Amino acid sequence: MKVLHLISGGDTGGAKTHIINLCSKLKNLVKLKIICFMYGPFYDEVKNAGIDIDVIPQRSRFDLSVVHKIYQMIEHEGYDIIHCHGARANFIGMFLKRKVKNIPFITTIHSDFDLDFQDVFYKRIIFSYLNKVSLKRFDYFISVGSALISKIKSLGIDEERIFLLYNGFDFAKEISFEEKDTFLTRYIDKSLYQSKTIVGNLSRLYKVKGLDVFIKAANLVVKDNPNVIFLIGGSGPQKEFLQNMINEFKLNDRVFLLGNIKNPYDFFNAIDINVISSYSETFPYSILEATALEKCCISSKVGSVPDLIEDGENGFLFEVGDYKELSKKIETLLNNKELITTFGIRLSQKAKEKFSAENMAKTQFEIYKKIMQKR
Known part of the structure; x- marks a missing residue:
């Protein structure tokens, strides 16, 4: 099974930690690749974790030239699932889905999408709206907590298209810290x-x-x-x-x-x-x-x-x-x-x-299998 993950690359919160913990274990179960849209600490951390990642840079949030480049990659490398994380990736995923046929598109909901941009007025008005429009185009949804399932259903999504996946942490990894x-x-x-x-x-x-x-x-x-x-x-x-x-x-x-x-x-x-x-x-x-x-x-x-x-x-x-x-x-x-x-x-x-990363990766793999069986 080949899975392509899409994420902004500018993430600093839970989405960043989630995808690093998830993919560091999931790479042993599926063949995966991450595409992000900017260089930065996220790219460096993923690379250092031994996870396959590339950058397709965007000139701005609305630069849709990346859609065709990702589409060519999908056609050439033959992915089975496209998995998006976050508002920017969801927006790109909405346009990509128009070009890619017969491949399930999944998005992970990491937070309340009505609150993601509340600190900046224009982002709250524009980006929240665009994200909700994008979300409605996806085939399947993964909620990182049980409390978000009702929120996803409020978009008119059938519960059978929603899967629960708790955040997990790699407790086995070596942790370093200052005195x-x-x-x-x-x-x-x-x-x-x-x-x-x-x-x-x-x-x-x-x-x-x-x-x-x-x-x-x-x-x-x-x-x-x-x-x-x-x-x-x-x-x-x-x-x-x-x-x-x-x-x-x-x-x-x-x-x-x-x-x-x-x-x-x-x-x-x-x-x-x-x-x-x-x-x-x-x-x-x-x-x-x-x-x-x-x-x-x-x-x-x-x-x-x-x-x-x-x-x-x-x-x-x-x-x-x-x-x-x-x-x-x-x-x-x-x-x-x-x-x-x-x-x-x-x-x-x-x-x-x-709540270990191993449990999270195994659950994610089972979700992928169920989605492939549905298709």
Whole structure:
């Protein structure tokens, strides 16, 4: 079986991590190739993972000259399945499907497509619309979490054309990270974090990530807990807004914006409690990355996160946007440090059993076989 994956190549979030983890294992089950539309960190990481990848550059998002080039590649190399990831690849896939006959087109839905571009007005209006138009042209859909299935069905898609595939992580791979002091002293003075519990949130600085919830919770926690600080890792358009929040709450020595983090494991190694405060998610990879280091996690009750985190058993969940509940969950852990370790171990064990990259690749292969049988 030969599968061609299409993806933008500028991806920095879960889609990037998903396709690298997936294809690093799937390449042992099918003959696959990835095409992206720009050079950058994504291309480099995929190449370094030993996955077959090429770039067909686009001059702009609407440069459709790449369609014919991909079509020629399909005709020459004889692919059985075309598999797209993300709005740009979906847009290209819509035009490619008009030229390619009798080959199933699949797209993986990595996030809520109504929220993908909400931070930039014109992108929200134009790109969200074009993506939904493109999605309706596909034959089959893969949802990376159970919570997204109803969203896909809202496009008028029959449930029999939708498959569930949880994100998976390669827990067997070697993980490298800097020493805690080496990493932290690059951003803050040692006296500000020494002997303190560190609560972290690693995400892109977008509205949907709910970092305002995280800061509001921190504002409540620090009032009665002098030995805790809060770190936010990531970059994005909300940086100024979030810094203003920190200034207004007078949290400059308790909450820190670290900026872009090249290696997430540097961040997760340095913190004690990992927080996901998003308003919407499917299945965030940051939880799986943190569990690889046995980090305790508190998350908003979004997407398929409850399929991994069992509230009070291996972590904590809180209602979306409820910063008061989040603050109480953090304080519970601060008052019971042993629970931080216990939750971290339990969560890691469940993640390794049910959310491995090997399981993800095997499930994807079975999905491909079912689709080929349908055709």
